[in-house]
Amino acid sequence: MVRAFDGRLVRKAQDAWDDEDWPRAARLLEELLARDPDGEQAPARWYDAALAYKFMRDWPRAYELGKQAAARAPRGRQDPAFWNLGIAATVQGDWATARDAWAGYGIDLPPGDGEIEENLGMTCVRLDPEGEVEIVWALRICPTRARVLSVPFNTARRYGEIVVHDGVPNGERVVDGHRFPVFDELLCWKASDLPTLSVTVSTPDTAGIDELVVLFDSRGFGAEPSSSLQFLCKCCSDGSVEQTRSVRAGGQTVWLAAPEGEARRLLDDWAGDAGYERSWANLHPVS
Missing domain, CATH: 1.25.40.10 (Tetratricopeptide repeat domain)
Structure with a gap:
């Protein structure tokens, strides 16, 4: 009593x-x-x-x-x-x-034993919510874990790492009418061994940048043009944001997640396949 x-x-x-x-x-x-x-x-x-x-x-x-x-x-x-x-x-x-x-x-997962690794759809995760905040795209592999599929601009973080995130969304991103919750990271559950590289590319049209992103993605790597970086105040970040991918032509820095040798080969393929001028230079690791 x-x-x-x-x-x-x-x-x-x-x-x-x-x-x-x-x-x-x-x-x-x-x-x-x-x-x-x-x-x-x-x-x-x-x-x-x-x-x-x-x-x-x-x-x-x-x-x-x-x-x-x-x-x-x-x-x-x-x-x-x-x-x-x-x-x-x-x-x-x-x-x-x-x-x-x-x-x-009340969540129905496919039956199984051991580690949960499913495809539960895309979401956004706010990395390091109490520090150097960055919101990235990620694939949910269980109700509380997601694999990062953006190349973080924070060089302490990496494409492919798996994070544990909270269960209550803190904001949302809207893409073509589809709403994606933003979850706050709780911890990095598994690090990624893919390094982050920086390269300067030049292409006369935005299609060239899109093709570069698709090329790296098709090989299980990542590419993020610097023109896609968007700065938001905390109030806006925690709210509902219409997300548009800002990609421009011309010269710019692109962040890559790939082994350096593979990155060089793919960049050569990307530049050589074009029927017009594309170029890349100054590839170097940043993490």
Whole structure:
């Protein structure tokens, strides 16, 4: 039975939560749960405690408390306890628990064992949301992971890396009437070994740039013209943005994701196949 003085503990936990003092909030919530693990308020407290550890990126504790929260949540009703457990279990590499969490939330994935790697469609991910923010295109391979398919302009990041992202969209991008959510990155789950290169290209029309992008993409690599870079304030970035690919002709820098030898061969093919003047120069690694 919860003692009467627990009311003061509840208020302290609530104050810590309101102040976003996640370590203190988690500690106080766990103290409450130790006294009353299955009471009327326990399901919400298990969820909040797990969420506080998620905010701290303490994934082992988010995972352990998340299992307790999900065990007390209704299945198949999109209860967020299952989503947070799915994230934590994915980070921990517990695929059986992750699969069960997605099913508990109400997501139908193809049956299977082990790591989840599906094609769940394109999305946008905000890399490094608390630092050098950049929004990239990515392919969702499970409900909380996506493979980056843009060549990031941030040289600390790479095409092909797999990131874990949050479950609640923070903005959207609209392309030809189709809406794509923007998810905030939680962590880089798997690094990419593809280097980022910079090259100066010249072509008399925008079709040349488009063909270069398609050529690298067809080989499993990436190409991103510098003219596609768009700067937005935070307010606009977090909102709904009509996305148009800005590609121009003439000379410009293009960022490539490919081994240097492969990049040289593909650039030669691109320049040599044209019936008009195309050229490239100054290929060099930037990461």
